[in-house]
Amino acid sequence: MRSTEDIVKSLRDALAGVGVVLPSLRVDPVTAASDEPLALVDLGRCNVRTAEQLTDVLRSLPARETLRARVRQVNREPKPR
Numbered sequence: 001m002r003s004t005e006d007i008v009k010s011l012r013d014a015l016a017g018v019g020v021v022l023p024s025l026r027v028d029p030v031t032a033a034s035d036e037p038l039a040l041v042d043l044g045r046c047n048v049r050t051a052e053q054l055t056d057v058l059r060s061l062p063a064r065e066t067l068r069a070r071v072r073q074v075n076r077e078p079k080p081r
Contacts, residue, residue, distance in 0.1 A: 004027045004032065004039045005027055008026060008041055011041070015054075018057045020050060020053050020054050020057055022043055022044055022046050023044065023046060023050075024042065024044020024045050025043055026042050027042070028040040
């Protein structure tokens with residue numbers, strides 16, 4: 001399983017690839033320091049312009065059902081080790 005830090009970096013890179021920067025994106029320090037097996041990702045705060053850009057990117061994605069089907073498929077696939 002990839003580390004939470006790796007996943008946050010991947011998310012940051014993917015968002016940057018579509019022109020969105022979430023300045024407060026990070027691993028949640030409280031859950032990262034706890035015994036919880038999966039730390040939370042803190043998406044943080046952003047300004048209105050960034051929120052609008054993120055909305056535009058999300059709206060440009062394939063139809064919701066297509067996206068949901070793809071997410072379900074990915075969730076069923078074995079994770080690389």
